[in-house]
Amino acid sequence: MIPEPNAIPRFPDGFPGQRMRVLPRPVVAEALRAPTTSHVLVTDVGFFPRASSHGRARPHGARQSIVIVCAAGRGTCELPSGTHQVRAGQALLISAGTPHRYEADEHDPWTIWWFHVAGSGVAEHFATIGATVDQPVIGLGDPQRVIALIDTIIRRMERDETMSTLVAASGAAWHALALLAADRRTVAHDTIDPIEATIEHLRGASSTRVSVGELAGMAGLSESHYTALFRRATGYGVLEFQTRLRMGLARELLDTTDRTISSIAHQVGYPDPLYFSRQFRRIHAMSPSEYRSHDKG
Known part of the structure; x- marks a missing residue:
């Protein structure tokens, strides 16, 4: 059972050095109707360094699918399939509508690059990556390449909310998802x-x-x-x-x-x-x- 949202400590003042952008929901709705961004659209993106006390609980899941790349430290994610550990060099993928709870480790809080993504092609990308409720965590042979693409998304979305920016962010997200599929490593067997x-x-x-x-x-x-x-x-x-x-x-x-x-x-x-x-x-x-x-x- 996924706990209610107030079961996880909050971070009222954010984290030193954090970056985050969230599209207004009317902009999201309009972009999902546009041919160039309806397939893959980044709705939220961010970077949380050493995110002590960071956590989220969504008993009914999120409207968008979630990609979290752990650059350092560690955290955990609870899904209907059980509790999954997330460590540096790994990515956590949660499909839209999946109840979940995730949080940073108390003693070694994670540093994460993350984005939320919506669109008609997201489920297909997740299937290609092999991310499921039973296996939501994958290892990455070259996590920095994916992180660099998420950084590109943040930089673009920090500029404005024009269609050209959304198209560029969507392209970077598509590339990141493709790399997750091409570069994934089985967590149980590969050592980074x-x-x-x-x-x-x-x-x-x-x-x-x-x-x-x-x-x-x-x-x-x-x-x-x-x-x-x-x-x-x-x-x-x-x-x-x-x-x-x-x-x-x-x-x-x-x-x-x-x-x-x-x-x-x-x-x-x-x-x-x-x-x-x-x-x-x-x-x-x-x-x-x-x-x-x-x-x-």
């Missing part, structure tokens, strides 16, 4: 490499510096053990690997845009353009301007 999972997290957030402690926590390891395994996997220390990811993005911007060095430095996470240029020269043996002037391709 925690080091690779954190590496993919870094690749998806290359302009943001993430501490060794945060990454080690995501992997469930001590900092010293994590650092040794990370170097073995990449050949670099954690901070140097992040620097090289930033420089890869900087090279792309230098090659494909006319933006100033200062603007590029800020985008890839260096508030000080002079420090950025020193780091760039250390790795490339030339300045950003010199690199841009070279013929390539």
Whole structure:
């Protein structure tokens, strides 16, 4: 039996760093009648980092189907089929109308990227993924790719509620559902490499510096053990690997845009353009301007 909504603690002030967008229901109704968004339509989307005390109980289910990708920590979901554990690198899928209750773990609350989706094609997507009431949790070989698409949905929906935005969000959701189907792993048998999972997290957030402690926590390891395994996997220390990811993005911007060095430095996470240029020269043996002037391709 699924408990009533007030059986789960609420989060009145949200979570530091959270992002969330919810379409007005009249907009949803109109979009579900439009040919371009009637198949797959994102109605709600969000990112809840370390969502302590987060929980939802819907005894009669939700009007939309729900996709939750757990990036770190863990949580549980109670369905008519029983209680299911959700851990980092896994996705939870709940079909519309399915009674459910889910919540973050008390001691290791999850960090989740999520969206609600409606439309005539959603049930078919869920069937292709293999998500059912009995098996609502799937493992992901490359969770960061799905997370990146959910981030794209949030960014689009943060702009406005125009049809062009809804179409773009729908396209990203369709892609995310396709990846869930193509990349799924059976939770009972597959083990997700925690080091690779954190590496993919870094690749998806290359302009943001993430501490060794945060990454080690995501992997469930001590900092010293994590650092040794990370170097073995990449050949670099954690901070140097992040620097090289930033420089890869900087090279792309230098090659494909006319933006100033200062603007590029800020985008890839260096508030000080002079420090950025020193780091760039250390790795490339030339300045950003010199690199841009070279013929390539």
